[in-house]
Amino acid sequence: MQQSIVHIALVVRDYDEAIDFYVGKLGFELLDDTYQPAQDKRWVVVAPPGGVGTTLLLAKASKPEQAPFIGNQAGGRVFLFLNTDDFQRDYQRLRANNVTFVREPKEEEYGTVAVFQDLYGNLWDLLQLRPGHPIAARMLAR
Secondary structure: OOOOOOEEEEEEOOHHHHHHHHHHHOOOEEEEEEEEOOOOEEEEEEEOOOOOOOEEEEEEOOOHHHHHHOOOOOOOOEEEEEEOOOHHHHHHHHHHOOOOEEEEEEEEOOEEEEEEEOOOOOEEEEEEEOOOOHHHHHHHOO
């Protein structure tokens, strides 16, 4: 059996400001932006450049009870993990694009990591896993 997680929904305040951040600052690709008139919403999907795995569905908060989750998807913990093949290149590029880092780069047993915030405050790890790490090996097996 082969299954995969296709999308992770990320609650956003505004589609266009989210696209500006994820595409303009992080360098993600805009894979889909389709208006769905029956539900009066947009289907907006972005993904890291060169990525072949899970994508982000940018889902605009449409009810008052969804609004508190904008920027707090994981209750203050790191929510998403962006792996790269060149940590320094991407770290410098994100800094140049004024992405806010809340923890500077650090070497860990699993690789190099720094923590940044998206435009709403969700925390992300930028990381480069060490060769031979079980997750790195799993990603190469695709």
